[in-house]
Amino acid sequence: MADGDQVSSPARAPAIILVAPQMGENIGAAARAMANFRLTDLRLVAPRDGWPSKKAKAAASGATGIIDEVRVFETTEQAIADLNFVYATTARIRDLPKPVVGPREAATDLRARGGKGQATGILFGRERWGLTNEEVALADVILTYPVNPKFASLNIAQAVLLIAYEWMASGLDGALPTRTALPELDHSPASKEHLIGLMQHMEKALDPTGYFRTPDMRPTMVQNLRAILQRAGFSRDEIDALHGVIGAFERLQGKPGGESSGG
């Protein structure tokens, strides 16, 4: 693990290489997935419907910088000619004498290599049958995804999205956007049904007190109260006890003198 990789260190990002993509929509969706996670270098090998592609541009949905900079090659060998280290994505592990890793390890390795100035890339196969064995043989490492063996149907754009996401995450060095600690695990919060029931009970009990000054103010005040009850993460037992408290206040309402015999 490269602990020293900071988001500030400008590791060279991997190229995404789509081999013989068939549908422009998928090329555009891949570009869009890349843009979300700071990848920019998109290369195509012999796109079926030629290039440029209106469908690709439409599907890129704003990631036009990437689409405009696409480079098209006739062969996979040409597309990776300037790269130092190449991954090949495959849906199933093949009988090839190569290392096989998942996207997280791949991203960590790609970032470490990029930090050393290596030019890297990832090959993705055509929609229907992926990469040929000859194309996989051009790569240094096989990248595969930990999908459900009973339902493995990632499309190209999804496969690009996942490795792009891991690429960006690998550069955050523990700094995924996090504001606060999560609530304690061992304290088991009640179901939302019970929590909402408590909220509603409190609001109903407060209505006759004038707590909600005006009908206009009520929604905001309700939301503030709900935020407090939500944040507290009450258990079922705690909620039952709090119903009792509110019920006690309710029963007294309207009783002259404020002295109650209870019950």
Added chain:
Amino acid sequence: MADGDQVSSPARAPAIILVAPQMGENIGAAARAMANFRLTDLRLVAPRDGWPSKKAKAAASGATGIIDEVRVFETTEQAIADLNFVYATTARIRDLPKPVVGPREAATDLRARGGKGQATGILFGRERWGLTNEEVALADVILTYPVNPKFASLNIAQAVLLIAYEWMASGLDGALPTRTALPELDHSPASKEHLIGLMQHMEKALDPTGYFRTPDMRPTMVQNLRAILQRAGFSRDEIDALHGVIGAFERLQGKPGGESSGG
């Protein structure tokens, strides 16, 4: 951190809840993303074009088991009623007093909670403008994605894909490297002085209601209430708000008819 979570331990998987989804294609694509990574419980709140949806089924592309089992609800409250712990996905961090985490931490937490038998779920908003503040307020934690701020355009199915992927990865137990460092708690509980002030205020307000049935029972009941308020870890602001709630009940006590002009 629960190092003992093995892929073999059948942690209860989170439900995916799409709030007011507009396009059947997106529902189907979300189902397909789920199936790739072993999620099965898909819930819809008020889908715009009704349910069932031919477009959803077509886009699910084989994930028909999930589509057939979809449950549809009228409100988000109903959709999460049976859940113990809920995440809300948002594109930007809002000014709400909730923890905010990325998908990796969320998946780790969801798996740990699932292993303890907690029912969990993740809310995703409608295509154009996401979740409303009221919907986010129903959740315990905000989930956000570390996307490129200059190009953030994950669609619903992609957002579902990423958390589903992290869910599956979190069950692989070290086959993929995971981050474990938890961030500092920055929800700051009030000082004990303020907490005790709240306890005393509540007890004083409850005395005339008869909540404490007999003088003998009062000490135990006080202790139970104090345990609840203590455990909740209220902040100073939350305590001030709760004083207001108790004060509203107090003011109404003894007013004939229970109707108050407020103030």
